[in-house]
Structure formats: structure tokens, C-alpha cells
Amino acid sequence: MTTPPSSSTSPSRPHRRRAAGHLVGAYGLPALTVVLFLVFSLVLPRTFPTRDTVDSILSTQSIPAVLALAATVPIVTGAFDLSLGYGLGLAHVMVLQLVVNEGWPWPWACLAVIAGGAVVGVLNGVVVEFGRIDSFIATLGTGSMMYAVTGWVTGGGRIVPGPQGLPSAFTDLYDSRFLGLPVPAFYVLVLAVALWLVLQRLPLGRYLYVVGSNPRAAELVGIPIRRYTVYAFTASGLIVGFAGVLLAAQQQIGNPSVGLDYLLPAFVGALLGSTAIQPGRPNALGTLVAVAVLAVGLTGIGQLGADFWTIPLFYGGTLLLAVGLAGYSARRLRTGADAARDAPAPPAPPPPGSGGTTGTAP
Structure with missing residues (x-):
């Protein structure tokens, strides 16, 4: 008489498939980075594979x-x-306005702008939650108001430092190097690690x-939403206030419209x-x-000599792909559809680390 396969070994293949799918989902993007570089x-x-290219990426992509x-x-x-x-546009203009036109010491100007960014964030949160307005509409409205304030501060023109220029200590916030690498790369690394620790x-x-x-x-467990x-x-x-300080140190000229160029890349990266x-979960290291x-x-596209319109095309296509993949990953995390589809009969408890549990407990 033939002995049926043991129930302890039958679920191994589905579990291996799920583990492989998890590895691809979690580390596919880092692998893609390596493949693209190669x-x-x-x-x-x-x-492309030069020190100048690496320095350029670390510096220009910091903001x-x-x-x-x-x-x-x-x-x-x-x-x-x-x-x-x-x-971002308002923050970098205000730094230069305070330093160039108001004569503030640059450390105080930077601290004031970062604190002002936090105040703007509070206002956004209050409008969204206590005004019961959708975040898309609310922040688009407050952003438009900030753009108006930026135009009022600059008079529609640029803020240009005098012949003496900006303090070298201020511009060194962006231009200096540490351990042989551009210092803005370390700002990004420290910020990402800090957010990862807080969120995780x-x-x-x-x-x-x-x-x-x-x-x-x-709401049911008592978390004040x-x-x-x-x-x-x-x-x-x-964080936006801090980015504005870096942008001011980089540009060294107050341009009232420059911040809008960073909006699409920011959401593409986050999504x-x-x-x-x-x-399926927004996270700092993934960003x-x-x-x-x-x-x-x-x-790479720039060094290949592509036309200027390829950049918005690249960002737009990547944004659509990111939204689709993020939605798919979130649905998988929420419903556990793959686990339900692959589950054997009778069901066996998933091994530790297989991704069989969903949700996060406070």
C-alpha cells in the first residue's frame, strides 16, 4: 500500500514560492539599481563608472x-x-531673504526656516484632520498660498547676494566633503536611518x-488618529524646511519657482x-x-545624450508604475491573497518569517 506524502512536507513548495516572491519584492529594487549601474x-x-559620476549622483540627488x-x-x-x-521654494527663498536682505546670521536664519517648516506642517495637518478636507485638496490649497507668499517676498524676482557673496560656512553646508564624499549624502543617510528607527x-x-x-x-484601540x-x-x-536650507546653500540665489521641479521626483521616490x-508599506530605506x-x-540617460523631454517622461512613467506596484503590494499585504491561494488542504500553520501574518500591532 502506497503511503501518502507527509503533510509536513506538502506545503514546502508553496512556502518556498511565497518566500521567493517576498525576496523578489523586497530586494528587487536594490538589485535593479546594481543592474542599471552595471x-x-x-x-x-x-x-559612467567614474568617481565624478558617483560624486555627482550623491550631490545632486541629495535634495x-x-x-x-x-x-x-x-x-x-x-x-x-x-x-x-x-x-521647498518658500523655505529656500526665506533663508536667502533673512541672510541677504535682513542681515541675519546664517545659523539663526536656517533654524528659523526649519522651525517655520514645522509650523507649516502643523497647519497642513490641522486643515486636513480638523477641517475634514481631503489631503490632496488641502495641501494643494496651502501650497498655492505658500507660492503666493514666495512671490510676495521676492516681488516675483530673484534674491541675489551682494558682491561679498554668502558666508562660506553657509555654502559649505552643501559644497563641503566628508570622508572623501559630498557631505549632503551623509545628511540623507542620517535622515533615512533616523526615520527608519522612528517608524520601525x-x-x-x-x-x-x-x-x-x-x-x-x-480608533477602536484608542489611538488618537x-x-x-x-x-x-x-x-x-x-524635513522640507531642512531641504530648503540645503537648496539655498546649493543655489545661492533665491528663485521663487525652483521648488516645483522637485515635487514629482519626491512622490515618485516615496511611492x-x-x-x-x-x-506594501512606505518605509525610509525603500525610499x-x-x-x-x-x-x-x-x-545614465543623460550621459547617453537623451533629449530634455525624456526626464519628465521617465518620471511620469515611473510614477504610474510606482502607484500600480504600491497598490498591488498593499493589497497583498492587507488580504494575504497569495497565501490563501497557495494554502494546502488541510491548512498548515506557516513557518516563522514566511509573511503569514499581516498588520502591525502598536
Whole structure:
């Protein structure tokens, strides 16, 4: 008489498939970054795999990376802050206005602008939660108002320093190097690690994830949804203020319209990042990886001599792909559809680490 296969071995194949799918979802984007770098290095061996290219990527992509991390925090709670680009423009103009036209010492000007960014974040959160206005509409409205304030401060023109220029200590915030690398790269790294620790290791971050994944459940367990959403917008505004300081140190001229160019890259990075490291959940390290993919891709395309219109085409297509993948990953995380489809009969408990549990407990 033939002995049927043991029930302890029958679920091994579905579990292996799920584990392989999890690995691809979590680490596919970092692998894509490596593949893109290798491909461009082979196609452009004289210009791409060089120290100058690496330095350029680390330096020029620092501000988009900071802004993408700022966009990530409200997305954790299920909200979107469309005022990021307008806030960036206002912040960098205000730094130069205070230093050049008002004669403030640059450290105080920077601190004032960063604190002002936090205040703007609080206002955004209050409008969204206590005004009961959709975050898209609310932040688009507040962003438009910030753009108006930027135009009022600058009179529609640029803020240009005098012949003596800006203090070298201020411009060194962006231009200096540390351990042989551009110092803005270390700002991004420290910020990403700090956000990762807050979101993954502290109760505050867990509460934010619960608010974003299931507001009703958060309410039932006693999490004050409105307060934590305001916290998320406040953190976003604080980071935007810091990005404005970096942009002022980089540009050294106050341009009232420059911030809008960073809005689309920020959301592409944040949404694409939610498909990596922890698929289905916006996370800081995933955002960092997404920005790296975009930076390598754009740098390679630029060195190939592509036309200027390829950049918005690249960002637009990547945004659509990111939204689709993020939605798919979130549905898988919420419903466990793959696990239900592959489950054997009778069902066996999933092994530890297979992704069989969903949700986050505060």
C-alpha cells in the first residue's frame, strides 16, 4: 500500500514560492539599481563608472532624496502632502531673504526656516484632520498660498547676494566633503536611518502605520488618529524646511519657482520606495533605494545624450508604475491573497518569517 506524502512536507513548495516572491519584492529594487549601474558602465565605460559620476549622483540627488523622505511620512498615515514643492521654494527663498536682505546670521536664519517648516506642517495637518478636507485638496490649497507668499517676498524676482557673496560656512553646508564624499549624502543617510528607527522601532511609528492601514482599528484601540496625522505632517514640514536650507546653500540665489521641479521626483521616490525592502508599506530605506534607482537611471540617460523631454517622461512613467506596484503590494499585504491561494488542504500553520501574518500591532 502506497503511503501518502507527509503533510509536513506538502506545503514546502508553496512556502518556498511565497518566500521567493517576498525576496523578489523586497530586494528587487536594490538589485535593479546594481543592474542599471552595471549596464550603463558597460555602455559608457569612459564616463559612467567614474568617481565624478558617483560624486555627482550623491550631490545632486541629495535634495530630491530629502524631499522624498519628507513625502514618505504622511504617506505612512494614508495622506499626501502636495505642498512639498511649494514649501521647498518658500523655505529656500526665506533663508536667502533673512541672510541677504535682513542681515541675519546664517545659523539663526536656517533654524528659523526649519522651525517655520514645522509650523507649516502643523497647519497642513490641522486643515486636513480638523477641517475634514481631503489631503490632496488641502495641501494643494496651502501650497498655492505658500507660492503666493514666495512671490510676495521676492516681488516675483530673484534674491541675489551682494558682491561679498554668502558666508562660506553657509555654502559649505552643501559644497563641503566628508570622508572623501559630498557631505549632503551623509545628511540623507542620517535622515533615512533616523526615520527608519522612528517608524520601525518606536511606538510612534507603529501608531502611524496603524492609522494608515486601518483608521477604524486605530480608533477602536484608542489611538488618537487626528493627533498622529498632525505629527506626520509636522515631521514632513520640518524635513522640507531642512531641504530648503540645503537648496539655498546649493543655489545661492533665491528663485521663487525652483521648488516645483522637485515635487514629482519626491512622490515618485516615496511611492516607488513602498514597493521595496518592506513591500506594501512606505518605509525610509525603500525610499532611499528608489531614489538611487532614479538617480542611476537619469544619470545614465543623460550621459547617453537623451533629449530634455525624456526626464519628465521617465518620471511620469515611473510614477504610474510606482502607484500600480504600491497598490498591488498593499493589497497583498492587507488580504494575504497569495497565501490563501497557495494554502494546502488541510491548512498548515506557516513557518516563522514566511509573511503569514499581516498588520502591525502598536
